[in-house]
Amino acid sequence: MTIIRLGYVAMSEHVKNASPSQTMTFAQFSKIADRDAAIRKLERIAASNIHNCLRLLRHNAANDIAFFRLSSRLIPLANHPELKDWNFIRPLKESLDNIKEFLMEHPDMRVDFHPDHFVLLNTPDKETLQVSIKTLRMHEMLLKSMGIDTEHRCVLHVGGGYNDHEQALEQFIHNWGLISPTLQKMIMLENDDTTFTLSEGLYLCEKLGIPLVFDYHHFMVHHHEHESLENDWDRIIKTWNQSQLPPKMHISSPRSERDFRAHADYVDSGQLVQFLDSIKGSVPRLDCMIEAKKKDEALFALIRDLEQYPGIEKIDGGSFYIK
Template sequence: MTLVRLGYVAMSVELKNSSPSQTMTYTQFENYNNHEAAVRKLERIALSNLDNCLRLLKHSVAHDVTFFRLSSKLVPLATHEELKGWNYLEPLKGKLAEIGEFIHKHDMRVDFHPDHFVLLNSPKKNVLTDSLKTLKLHLQLLRGMSINHTHRCVMHIGGSYKDKESALERFIENWSYVPQMIQQTIMLENDDKTFHLNDTLYLCEKLGIPCVFDYHHHLANHEDENWEKEWERVVQTWAESPLPVKMHISSPKSESSFRSHADHIDTDMFLTFLKEIAGSVPQIDCMIEAKQKDHALFQLMKNLKQREDIEIVNNSSFILKHSKWV
């Protein structure tokens, strides 16, 4: 049997005024007449984001959700070149520690998905340098929460730069410039336009990185439609991880907007995937990437509770009664 645990991404549509991604642009920062006053404003925004992050975690636990993606925008302008002397962690220490204590108390799995501009296969040195700064920020936030940093940042491979094979090899070359502690945080997922599952597995197996299988992305972009043939390879990339296998689940918005995420999860589509992998792993954590965030999770669980082939564990977890992989 396989335990399936559901999570959702960063924000709630049900918990009002709870954004953990409030921000300030550098233009707004420059409009302040006093530099120190502008920095203090940034710190207040960051603390407000962390307050809302803790509210979201409490909201999640109240609904039995123990898998959650943290916002990568908790600290605005933290890596901006013009603020490189700003010790942004100092005023956040207490709140980060409080969040970490809550996460540990409830045995939650949390991770990040750094923004699309974080590119480890870029041919431009400055882009790679900026990407490493952003990944270091994520590592420092995890440390501030006293969370084991291993496999906490899921990323796409990057751009093709009009030569996909060279872009794959450049990822390997640039990997040598990534500090080991940052390397340890990273997971890779297949994307919906360029790097399909086999590309992702090539890098994951070569570099020892866990592969986060995105089922929707695979349907939109694949070399071989039959992902099942590669599932054992996906599982093996997690062999040395302290965490269960992770995947992403979303549904197409429409046939004409197939790559876009729908508001909710198509239950039948999800179960089509799960029935193929049931019994292959003891647990799989499924991150829901739907526009309706937590409501999409709650609706999915409501739908699953109507089925006889599902054993409900709690409001965010269930077991498939039958196993194809036995």
């Protein structure tokens, strides 16, 4: 028997006007003649994003959802090279403290980030690597300011293939040595749908002591003939042995046979149950992040659909047992 906790990504279909990803382009910023006024506007947008994030967390708590992906776009232009002197944490301290207080009151709630695809830790380009490290530092500052233990809170893809997978994997290992231990501690790796497969991700995770976040949809789309969950699931779980957190995975369903890589609005419950039946009992708890277009509505629909299956016992609005 395994407890499955469901989560969703950043936005809600049910909480209206609550985007945590409102933004401002640098072009818009530059059009404001008074730079201080432009920065104050940035701070107002960021404070609104953080407030909306808190609204979503409250919505989650009210609906028994204890797993949530924070938006990596909470702070617009946080890493822009023209705003190096902007200490955004200080003016946003009260807003961030509100989230910190909420999470202290809900210690079982798991939150994390999935930084954008331009964070490339296997890049051979030094400047790109430095920008990637800077982005990770920004996530680290936000996590600490919200009172969140930074361990294993940022999911990344391995990076680019650069026309030579073996060399790209070795470049990741080389670059890993250039990253501070505190940032290394934050990172989890995910198998992706176009470049690095499950076995390639496992190669890095096992070598470097990084947890692997298994993406089932990506695995269906992109895997080698020799790869199988039957052979590799135990290896996936073992990458979490040194983590304080339970293993996590990503779940989504193909939009269609023709558009198999794209995420559907909802999750195919039959497909999920078939997978969970194959791994139940291998771990006490598994946290599943839903990457579906309908966000929290996809989670609610999945919980309703799962009630028809005999091996499922609902715990609450966001979790269940698979027996």
